[in-house]
Amino acid sequence: xxxxxxxxxxxxxxxxxxxxxxxxxxxxxxxxxxxxxxxxxxxxxxxxxxxxxxxxxxxxxxxxxxxxxxxxxxxxxxxxxxxxxxxxxxxxxxxxxxxxxxxxxxxxxxxxxxxxxxxxxxxxxxxxxxxxxxxxxxx
Numbered sequence: 175x176x177x178x179x180x181x182x183x184x185x186x187x188x189x190x191x192x193x194x195x196x197x198x199x200x201x202x203x204x205x206x207x208x209x210x211x212x213x214x215x216x217x218x219x220x221x222x223x224x225x226x227x228x229x230x231x232x233x234x235x236x237x238x239x240x241x242x243x244x245x246x247x248x249x250x251x252x253x254x255x256x257x258x259x260x261x262x263x264x265x266x267x268x269x270x271x272x273x274x275x276x277x278x279x280x281x282x283x284x285x286x287x288x289x290x291x292x293x294x295x296x297x298x299x300x301x302x303x304x305x306x307x308x309x310x311x312x313x
Contacts, residue, residue: 187221203238220255236273 181199185191189205197213203222211229218224218238226242233248234240236256244250246264254272261278269275 185222218256220253226260 181197183197183199183201185201185203185205185207187204190208191205192208194210195201195207195213197211197216200215200217201211201213202217202219203224204219205221206223206225208225210227211224211231213231215233215235216229216231217235218240220237222238224238224240224242226240226244229240229242229244231244231246233251234244234246235251235253236258237253238256240256240258240260242260244258244260244262244264246262248264249266249268250258250262250264252258252269252273252275254270256270257274257276259274259276263280263282265282267279267281
């Protein structure tokens, strides 16, 4: 699948979709969507409504209503007219004055998204660095 940010798709006011959506570029939702969304940049317009079991995007802007589970690899923006409820994992979170956020939120940097390796010698290394620091202070 080739990503091209010049692509533009619109789900208009009179359109109701129940199912899975995959999109490249920008997707504007003015109608109602129930199901899953996998896309790049998604904008829920003021009149738009999304009830999603899982939405995976790089950027989501909410001017309407979103309910469900969301993973935004870059950003989640909730406009003054927007409402978000459910479970959210994102990198950057912006909520305008008047925007509603009722969700379980995890804001993570890209380094925190990667799995952490468990190292048994972690505490022993901390002790060594503490001893090294003490030696440097005495010098």
